[in-house]
Amino acid sequence: xxxxxxxxxxxxxxxxxxxxxxxxxxxxxxxxxxxxxxxxxxxxxxxxxxxxxxxxxxxxxxxxxxxxxxxxxxxxxxxxxxxxxxxxxxxxxxxxxxxxxxxxxxxxxxxxxxxxxxxxxxxxxxxxxxxxxxxxxxxxxxxxxxxxxxxxxxxxxxxxxxxxxx
Amino acid sequence: xxxxxxxxxxxxxxxxxxxxxxxxxxxxxxxxxxxxxxxxxxxxxxxxxxxxxxxxxxxxxxxxxxxxxxxxxxxxxxxxxxxxxxxxxxxxxxxxxxxxxxxxxxxxxxxxxxxxxxxxxxxxxxxxxxxxxxxxxxxxxxxxxxxxxxxxxxxxxxxxxxxxxxxxxxxxxxxxxxxxxxxxxxxxxxxxxxxxxxxxxxxxxxxxxxxxxxxxxxxxxxxxxxxxxxxxxxxxxxxxxxxxxxxxxxxxxxxxxxxxxxxxxxxxxxxxxxxxxxxxxxxxxxxxxxxxxxxxxxxxxxxxxxxxxxxxxxxxxxxxxxxxxxxxxxxxxxxxxxxxxxxxxxxxxxxxxxxxxxxxxxxxxxxxxxxxxxxxxxxxxxxxxxxxxxxxxx
Numbered sequence: 001x002x003x004x005x006x007x008x009x010x011x012x013x014x015x016x017x018x019x020x021x022x023x024x025x026x027x028x029x030x031x032x033x034x035x036x037x038x039x040x041x042x043x044x045x046x047x048x049x050x051x052x053x054x055x056x057x058x059x060x061x062x063x064x065x066x067x068x069x070x071x072x073x074x075x076x077x078x079x080x081x082x083x084x085x086x087x088x089x090x091x092x093x094x095x096x097x098x099x100x101x102x103x104x105x106x107x108x109x110x111x112x113x114x115x116x117x118x119x120x121x122x123x124x125x126x127x128x129x130x131x132x133x134x135x136x137x138x139x140x141x142x143x144x145x146x147x148x149x150x151x152x153x154x155x156x157x158x159x160x161x162x163x164x165x166x
Numbered sequence: 167x168x169x170x171x172x173x174x175x176x177x178x179x180x181x182x183x184x185x186x187x188x189x190x191x192x193x194x195x196x197x198x199x200x201x202x203x204x205x206x207x208x209x210x211x212x213x214x215x216x217x218x219x220x221x222x223x224x225x226x227x228x229x230x231x232x233x234x235x236x237x238x239x240x241x242x243x244x245x246x247x248x249x250x251x252x253x254x255x256x257x258x259x260x261x262x263x264x265x266x267x268x269x270x271x272x273x274x275x276x277x278x279x280x281x282x283x284x285x286x287x288x289x290x291x292x293x294x295x296x297x298x299x300x301x302x303x304x305x306x307x308x309x310x311x312x313x314x315x316x317x318x319x320x321x322x323x324x325x326x327x328x329x330x331x332x333x334x335x336x337x338x339x340x341x342x343x344x345x346x347x348x349x350x351x352x353x354x355x356x357x358x359x360x361x362x363x364x365x366x367x368x369x370x371x372x373x374x375x376x377x378x379x380x381x382x383x384x385x386x387x388x389x390x391x392x393x394x395x396x397x398x399x400x401x402x403x404x405x406x407x408x409x410x411x412x413x414x415x416x417x418x419x420x421x422x423x424x425x426x427x428x429x430x431x432x433x434x435x436x437x438x439x440x441x442x443x444x445x446x447x448x449x450x451x452x453x454x455x456x457x458x459x460x461x462x463x464x465x466x467x468x469x470x471x472x473x474x475x476x477x478x479x480x481x482x483x484x485x486x487x488x489x490x491x492x493x494x495x496x497x498x499x500x501x502x503x504x505x506x507x508x509x510x511x512x513x514x515x516x517x518x519x520x521x522x523x524x525x526x527x528x529x530x531x532x533x534x535x536x537x538x539x540x541x542x543x544x545x546x547x548x549x550x551x552x553x554x555x556x557x558x559x560x
């Protein structure tokens with residue numbers, strides 16, 4: 001059951017990700033991104049990280065993407081036109097992409113430790129209580145630093161958006 | 167295996183009741199609004215317009231399903247689907263009652279208990295903006311687009327106080343699962359004050375409840391915050407281009423959201439299925455209420471004003487008597503009492519929704535935004551800080 005769900009939502013995530021790149025219209029791309037976020041949330045849920053799954057849906061699926069869609073709607077962005085490709089891109093685009101992915105894959109493999117297989121439903125550290133405890137004991141400093149960082153970002157946005165008062 | 171069968175039965179029951187509630191909520195709304203405005207409301211279809219929901223469903227089903235040529239087709243068809251499915255999903259984690267014993271099988275009066283229940287609700291609320299936003303955008307129409315934009319901005323703004331204010335009762339309850347939240351509100355102070363969140367020591371959540379209800383009005387796009395469909399400015403807002411069943415989907419989503427919000431308010435603040443009075447007295451309130459209703463119906467039937475309709479009131483009187491009899495049997499109390507108290511609270515809050523619609527005018531758009539950011543948000547924040555302080559100190 002878990003495996004079937006995993007395969008379904010992994011495929012949905014990958015298809016949505018491809019769709020995100022291939023679609024011409026910004027709204028379609030944004031909605032595909034929401035599809036990716038949603039299927040990732042289901043994958044987190046399958047792994048037993050229910051808090052992360054819901055946070056993913058609330059923050060990324062909800063708040064962030066709503067802002068994306070809102071801005072696209074507000075600016076009334078139309079479909080993108082495909083630019084006429086340069087001869088270099090036509091000739092060397094695909095081989096270079098393959099080479100890049102291969103090099104990246106090599107480094108990731110080399111840097112990562114050997115991973116054991118993942119079992120669904122065995123991990124219990126994903127509840128809100130556990131995450132709260134870890135967040136406020138082990139990772140207290142990074143957590144507070146990030147809060148300050150976000151606060152500064154909000155202040156910056158307010159300063160930038162403020163109307164000039166003469 | 168038993169689990170799957172019982173779950174299916176529960177889903178079927180909740181779905182049937184939920185759908186009937188949605189249909190009749192609209193009738194109730196039209197009737198109550200009509201009486202607030204000194205009119206009579208629906209009266210033609212069936213006695214007292216009781217068949218009006220059925221007639222509405224038939225009307226909506228048989229209307230021509232228009233598909234304007236200028237719309238963005240895929241999203242235009244997707245939007246009502248998103249709106250209605252997300253609105254209906256949220257009811258699946260609402261607890262209606264405690265664990266009950268049905269023919270030896272113990273089960274909860276709840277479709278499923280998610281242990282991050284309240285976050286699930288927030289996730290649904292966060293995503294359900296897309297239905298309205300996409301409907302507005304894909305209709306390719308100025309009014310629809312403005313309605314969609316207004317709705318997105320409004321829902322983003324009001325989600326902030328909405329979410330903040332949910333946190334304070336959670337601090338008292340110490341749980342995210344809706345059933346545990348209700349369980350934490352059981353019991354009474356001094357033997358008669360219920361330990362619901364709005365009365366709970368150390369910090370009663372009465373302000374949180376009020377802010378939650380206001381933000382809830384905005385989240386469901388209801389009067390006085392119904393700017394996305396303000397008819398004197400935007401024709402019908404985001405659903406201007408929709409007809410037939412697609413329009414009905416938005417309509418249903420609005421009412422489903424209303425019911426869900428009131429259910430959550432009941433669960434978080436009003437103690438869910440826990441009665442207002444301690445058990446020995448509260449069990450007799452339900453039969454008493456139905457008995458009084460039956461008597462009133464009989465009196466109205468005797469002094470009949472409508473000469474051509476002699477049967478409605480007596481029939482309803484008998485129905486209320488039967489209900490009173492059912493609710494008076496102690497054998498059924500484990501099922502009937504939680505349902506009665508839950509429905510009573512939800513019904514009261516739904517009535518408030520309709521009452522406000524009949525009372526208040528619509529906000530202006532800048533007032534709406536100013537209210538959210540400069541009043542509601544700081545209030546929710548202060549409430550949260552005070553609650554945290556009191557919980558930490560005591």
